[in-house]
Amino acid sequence: MALPQVKQDATAARLDGITLPQGASWASHARKNALSRVNAMGLPHRRDEYWKFTDPVTLVQPDAPKAAVFQQDEAPLFEDVDRVKVVFVDGVFDAAQSSDLVAEGLEIERLADALATDIHWAKDLYGVLETRGQMPVARPLAALNTATATDGVVIRATGKAQKPVSLIYLHQNETSDAVIHNVIRVEAGAEVTLLETGPAAARFSKVLEVDVADGGKFHHVRAQGRDHERRAVTHCFARIDSGSLFKSFTLTVNGSLTRNECVIEIVGDEAIAHVAGACVGDGKDFHHDDTVFVTHDAVNCESRQVFKKVLRNGAVGVFQGKILVKEGAQKTDGYQISQSLLLDGDSQFLAKPELEIYADDVACSHGSTSGAIDETALFYLRSRGIDHTTATNLLTLAFLAEALEEIEDDVLAGALQDQLEGWLARRS
């Protein structure tokens, strides 16, 4: 099918403005392949089935829309956590601010350095998991990332990692257009925690490819930074094998446009995948979109999607989540919940929950709700002397609790809880 002219034009205009990575590398093939896929798919348009609720125009246009740099007035997240810091400023690795990239149980490299080698294990994953994640739903912005990325990290966990790897994305330039591509391989029985924080750039495109081998464990905790005007499109492509665990949690406060896609393929038996998110949005310039696709292709596996959004003053939240249970994926336990708390009548939550099941012995459930603060609970709290604002904040945090509970580590969970409380306090 020929691409509509508007798509061809938009795609050509965008590619025009990009200098493609030069020089031979083990990634050349993946990049070339990705570029031709971008041309074939075309960049997203509002009329595409999975972009109906979110207009991709600012993600597609050649130049990043300007985004003011936000002056933080609170301590950076995870300061007290012993971690390997990997700092990127507007999408470029900053060695001076980063730690030595060494920790027991881990091999960590800057992507740019890995690309300079002749052969690399990452070749089996770079653009590979992304390609697998393009079916049945096209994700052209991820392919564009694969075609153009030059920075990021590649991490191999060979044992239980001694400390988390913390990717810190700083935003310093008002018009930066950053592209980051991270590749992670968790070897059989290994375990690692990946932290990601910060707004990254005026416009940020990020792809994370994660391969978890038998019995491996991958924990992901992310907070997307407080810059109000930044835009981001992020993709996580995960493939998880027998007996493995994949857990991802994202907190989003602020940001003008966020599209977080998470595509998980469960290929081994008895594996567990949880993906969760909490977002709090204030104002009509806040638009947050979680788009999730979990494929069960093995028996006895469990997946959970837990997404909670608090929206006020015209903020918009989107959830598009799918559980696909393939033929033979018996004893699948799939759960999906997406809920919004609308603090006023101007805010909007748009949800598209989907289940597609080709196995007969499965237990899958999904639910989506949208509601206001529970007036009865609010009155109960106030009748005990708690003022209206404090009571509302208590109920708001309570609403988000189910998502935050997905974070296993109490210290990390506490840090995000503090950030949420700070956000609420600033708006009280």
Add this chain to the structure above:
Amino acid sequence: MLEIKNLAVDLEEEDKSILKGVDLTIEPGKVHAIMGPNGSGKSTLSYVLSGKGGYEVTGGSATLDGADLLDMEPEERAAAGLFLAFQYPVEIPGVGNMTFLRTAMNAQRKARGEEELSAGDFLKLVREKAKTLKIDADMLKRPVNVGFSGGEKKRNEILQMAMLEPRMCVLDETDSGLDVDAMKLVAEGVNALRSEGRSFLVITHYQRLLDHIQPDVVHIMAEGRIVKSGGPELALEVENNGYADILAEVA
């Protein structure tokens, strides 16, 4: 202490009058009981006093130590010393009982210009009060009223009352759903709080509670009015003969 004069209340949503001129004065240190048929307006009175939305006051007044209750936010009424033990305590998933209690206590203290309680002192106090009400530590850790049995919810109301030490306590059917032992515990909890400066308004259907909490005055409410008041013997009369005679007599 509490002075209600000719209080008239409509539902906000529909044009329906619920309270049709309630008069009630409670002196400091006294225990008053209200009995009355289902739907006569007892809970409505307690809600209007504590500031629940959905009601429109169309006439009359309610004051606590001279201060106009009806003009205050619910939290201000609480800080002024009013407490309502709910007929149906509310479940609040995601808010821990301890967080709730501590936030409430400190909010009231702050509103009254008192210092906040330290975490340690708070914990000690809660444990001590919970113990006398036979509320175990596990219940304290759970979200507010979530998964509590009917009786546990009622005991939790009394725990809150014991912690907050209000001066004017309104108990709406705190005895219903309680087994005999729990009823005794609750009554003991209430009696322990009885003092010269503290008054109670006890709404109940049963004489049994009033055996444990001796009231000074008993009122009968019917169709949005207090139709008869008397001593404890009035409760006995209701227990034995129901409301028919009393209602016929005042009609």
